[in-house]
Amino acid sequence: MTVTIYHNPDCGTSRNALAMIRQSGEEPEIVEYLENPPSRDTLMSLISAMGTTPRALLREKGTPYAALDLANPKWSDDELIDFMMAHPILINRPIVVSPKGVRLCRPSEAVLDLLAVADIGQFIKEDGEVISRKTPGAGAG
Template identity: 40%
Template sequence: MNNVSIYHNPRCSKSRQTLALLEENNCSIEVIEYLKTPLSTAVLEDILSKLNVEPRAMMRTKEAEYKEQGLAEPSLTTAQLIQAMVDTPKLIERPIVLANNKAAIGRPPESVLAIL
């Protein structure tokens, strides 16, 4: 049985589909509702490292907050983008699944199967 963490938003259909897929695969799941329990800088840095992506790759760039905060500005540093996700968790792409010291974004939900 796999121990899996999912950064979950129950209002998001992809997040719910990914959670259901993990349940179907008999995973032992820790559900973290990141809008209620915001992620720290260290946790976000760890997830980015496991995903091997730049911060914008795990940000919801179509959210109004992304535009309002000017986050498309190329001169912003990694630290500034991570801080924006700490301050505004809604900007974080969802769901994110951690398993076996790896991470995957559940878009599409089946993409998380590769790390189980």
């Protein structure tokens, strides 16, 4: 199985998702999208595969979202993608791609639905929250 994570190492949610992927036994392809932004075609493919819109993928916190007036409904999808290409920090993260689908993994435990082995046992997120995913029926006998 091949898993790819569009990752920002400065983001706790992204770090938690990456750690959960690794705890499942996968070593994903890591795309640090701020250093190596996806092409326009790749970004459009990710948005389409997630069944979302460019507007829904915009990140507000810690970005030029307000300064660029991106809440204004005047911006078309193509224009919003132009902004994300010019300012990759506007792309919300982490986006995870696996054979099971493509998803913006917020909260980070949403990544478990994309993994071949979702039973990762107990996982403690950076903020101390405990996540426990067991396969239904596991341990029964």
